[in-house]
Amino acid sequence: DVEIWALNQNGVPGNQTPSGLRPRYFPEHSLLGTHWSRRLGEALALQVGNVDVVHAHNTFELLNVQVARFGRKTKTKTFFSPHGALDPKLFGDWSARSIKKQLYNRLVEIPNLNAARGVFALSNFEENQLRAIGVSAPIHVVPNGVEIPSVQVEKVQARQRLGIAADATVVLFLGRIHEKKNIHLIIRAFELVRASNPECLLIIAGGRTAGKYVSQLDALVAQLGLESSVRWLGFVDEETKPDVFSASDVFVHASESEGMALAILESMSYGIPTFVSRGCYMTRAAKAEAVIEVGSSYVEMGCALSEWLASPKALENLGQRGRSYVRDQHNWQSIASQMLVAYQE
CATH class of the missing domain: 3.40.50.2000 (Glycogen Phosphorylase B;)
Known part of the structure; x- marks a missing residue:
């Protein structure tokens, strides 16, 4: 019991x-x-x-x-x-x-x-x-x-419910909004990605309660001229989460330090190609080619994302390996x- x-x-x-x-x-x-x-x-x-x-x-x-x-x-x-x-x-x-x-x-x-x-x-x-x-x-x-989703939500339907364009390339961060998550680096990396993928949309899913840091992120988005390309969803509950993952093309987590973020495992469980910093301590999964581990600079992150987004088939295979990995290692x-x-x- x-x-x-x-x-x-x-x-x-x-x-x-x-x-x-x-x-x-x-x-x-x-x-x-x-x-x-x-x-x-x-x-x-x-x-x-x-x-x-x-x-x-x-x-x-x-x-x-x-x-x-x-x-x-x-x-x-x-x-x-x-x-x-x-x-x-x-x-x-x-x-x-x-x-x-x-x-x-x-x-x-x-x-x-x-x-x-x-x-x-x-x-x-x-x-x-x-x-x-x-x-x-x-x-x-x-x-x-992590639980492997028993039913996959169709991307088209998920995007319709969230108001996301069908032809957008969606980069997702989902998690707690905190300085150690390095969301500012994700935003800077996203700016580099948009140079070769102008239709890209960055979704930030997390409560906007960390007032000072949220203000800094808003200012950075404005400074880089990304207001129309960065969308905050706020806190995402369990009912909405399947739509958010299913609507996304890649998931990024750039934390300074994580025990083992559930959002990373959840992303992999949906078959979303997942990119993580070394501070996420997913080296074992990276060695199994189930995630892509990148350096802590936004340049490395942006280059890795751009390179993989240019290879749709390789990106799809990465997502499938991630899903298989969590099914085997994290059930x-x-x-x-x-x-x-x-x-x-």
């Missing part, structure tokens, strides 16, 4: 998961930018003897402290998934935020991880990062999973089996 417990930040009841599970939500409290729940802690205390494993996904949150404390007091197996959030280069400068995270790691996060029965890393890169910052607990490398049945083995050790 599995239960999902989470904090409810917006007061809206949780949706049922595809497997039929409905998350149990608890009211949250905030302290110095981190989150925890008194009621969740009380409910957890009532589970003594009723649970075999508690698996937490709350890096830099006091929820991890609650889980670690429960594990120590009750001898219950605890596991943690940092999801790439402990990459040292994300807090390696001398900014106040980085110093705060370094202190929190040393005093709270790393001791919690080291007291756990195990820690899950999404890749060997993340495993090495965790070792580098002092994690000594057993580390299990298990990637993220949930395999990933669940790997996690069960770790839980039972």
Whole structure:
């Protein structure tokens, strides 16, 4: 049996998961930018003897402290998934935020991880990062999973619903709008692509809540004269996402650092040719020729996109290899089996 417990930040009841599970939500409290729940802690205390494993996904949150404390007091197996959030280069400068995270790691996060029965890393890169910052607990490398769409949406229909021209070449970024995602580099790379593909359209799908960075991106689009060629969709829900992927010709993710972005795996699952920066840590997929890994400069990115867009058949084959790769390497049945083995050790 599995239960999902989470904090409810917006007061809206949780949706049922595809497997039929409905998350149990608890009211949250905030302290110095981190989150925890008194009621969740009380409910957890009532589970003594009723649970075999508690698996937490709350890096830099006091929820991890609650889980670690429960594990120590009750001898219950605890596991943690940092999801790439402990990459040292994300807090390696001398900014106040980085110093705060370094202190929190040393005093709270790393001791919690080291007291756990195990820690899950999404890749060997993340495993090495965790070792580098002092994690000594057993580390299990298990990637993220993704569902392969059972029904493909027709591109023509998807574009009609989204108001996209049938003859446009669509470059897509879908994800959280944050500076580390390097969306400004994607925009600059897109300018280079348009030199040989004037019908190109860049779609940016993500909420516009990061006010300062969004303003910088808007200014860059205006500076480059791309207002008619860059379209913001805003936040995309699960119902709309199939249309967004199906309407696209290529997907680009240029992040400075990712554990393993679900948007990348989702793009591959739709058979969309996918281009990623090295900071996305998709080297294994790149070696299997399932994605194209490019350098961190917008010139490299733009040249790679232009070259591949000039070869439609090669682009189609890339998308097919990506879809086959995630079907083989990122299916949930395999990933669940790997996690069960770790839980039972």
